Amino acid sequence: MPHVVRSAILDAPTDAVWNVLRDFNGYDRWHPAIATSTIERAQASDKVGCVRRVRLSDGSELREQLLALSDLEQTCSYCLLDTPIPLFNYVAHVRLLPVTDGDRTFWHWESRFTTRPEDARRLTEMVSEQIYKAGFDAVRAHLKQAA
Amino acid sequence: MARVYVSTVVNARNDRVWARVRDFNGMPNWHPAIAESRIEGGEAPDKIGCVRDFRLRNGDRIREKLLGLSDYDMFCTYSILESPMGVENYVATLRLTPVTDGDQTFLEWTAEFDCAPDREAELISNIGGGVFQGGFDALKRAFGG
Numbered sequence: 001m002p003h004v005v006r007s008a009i010l011d012a013p014t015d016a017v018w019n020v021l022r023d024f025n026g027y028d029r030w031h032p033a034i035a036t037s038t039i040e041r042a043q044a045s046d047k048v049g050c051v052r053r054v055r056l057s058d059g060s061e062l063r064e065q066l067l068a069l070s071d072l073e074q075t076c077s078y079c080l081l082d083t084p085i086p087l088f089n090y091v092a093h094v095r096l097l098p099v100t101d102g103d104r105t106f107w108h109w110e111s112r113f114t115t116r117p118e119d120a121r122r123l124t125e126m127v128s129e130q131i132y133k134a135g136f137d138a139v140r141a142h143l144k145q146a147a
Numbered sequence: 148m149a150r151v152y153v154s155t156v157v158n159a160r161n162d163r164v165w166a167r168v169r170d171f172n173g174m175p176n177w178h179p180a181i182a183e184s185r186i187e188g189g190e191a192p193d194k195i196g197c198v199r200d201f202r203l204r205n206g207d208r209i210r211e212k213l214l215g216l217s218d219y220d221m222f223c224t225y226s227i228l229e230s231p232m233g234v235e236n237y238v239a240t241l242r243l244t245p246v247t248d249g250d251q252t253f254l255e256w257t258a259e260f261d262c263a264p265d266r267e268a269e270l271i272s273n274i275g276g277g278v279f280q281g282g283f284d285a286l287k288r289a290f291g292g
Contacts, residue, residue: 005245005247006247007244007246007253008247008248008249009253097154097253099253100152100154101154101280102155104156106156106244106253108244133248136248
């Protein structure tokens with residue numbers, strides 16, 4: 001089972017980063033791979049169990065469900081329900097931890113999924129680079145813009 | 148119960164940082180506050196349950212017991228058996244996590260303990276700001292940032 005782990009240090013306090021990440025319906029505001037996002041059934045985006053429908057910049061659509069959200073731990077977990085990409089049983093976890101030395105943020109983003117063996121390498125690379133790494137850079141830019 | 152949480156980032160891969168800090172008897176090699184250390188009973192310093200008896204540069208003597216050590220998750224947990232600090236039920240953990248974006252290491256050092264209420268703030272400051280951050284500063288210097 002492929003396991004993707006990426007992490008980064010952001011030069012901002014965890015509260016500022018969490019403020020961006022906790023909105024399960026707000027990734028289209030900062031992530032370059034995501035064009036639009038809506039929550040199904042008009043539910044609140046911090047209601048655990050809500051489903052977001054996301055259109056990617058290439059036009060394809062996917063649905064993801066919020067599995068866990070904690071303002072105390074600054075963590076969130078979600079899974080893919082429907083996707084045009086052969087990522088199955090995809091569950092991802094986002095976790096923020098404070099870097100007390102300098103009031104910065106350690107951001108940990110990981111997932112596991114199943115796929116056909118011949119796709120494993122390509123999809124691991126795609127999730128790692130185009131989703132997670134690109135996400136780190138995008139939130140850095142987003143926070144800089146907001147400042 | 149008082150809690151201490153201190154964290155930092157060191158400019159080196161986690162395996163290099165781990166090689167420096169995993170030796171339960173090796174604090175004098177990297178922590179500026181520790182003068183000397185030995186493991187009681189001639190046991191190996193990575194044998195769970197071993198006890199280190201060390202002396203700080205200020206003369207204080209502390210005995211600590213190794214409760215957990217993981218080369219896989221890169222953490223080390225230990226308790227204080229004897230110290231002049233006035234703490235009870237003291238358990239601390241030093242944990243390393245890789246920062247994939249830039250080959251750095253995220254270090255967390257946490258402790259929980261009981262003490263007299265009027266000494267809590269002072270102890271948190273001494274342990275967190277003094278001992279833990281002092282160790283982090285030394286590691287940052289050793290690894291160039």
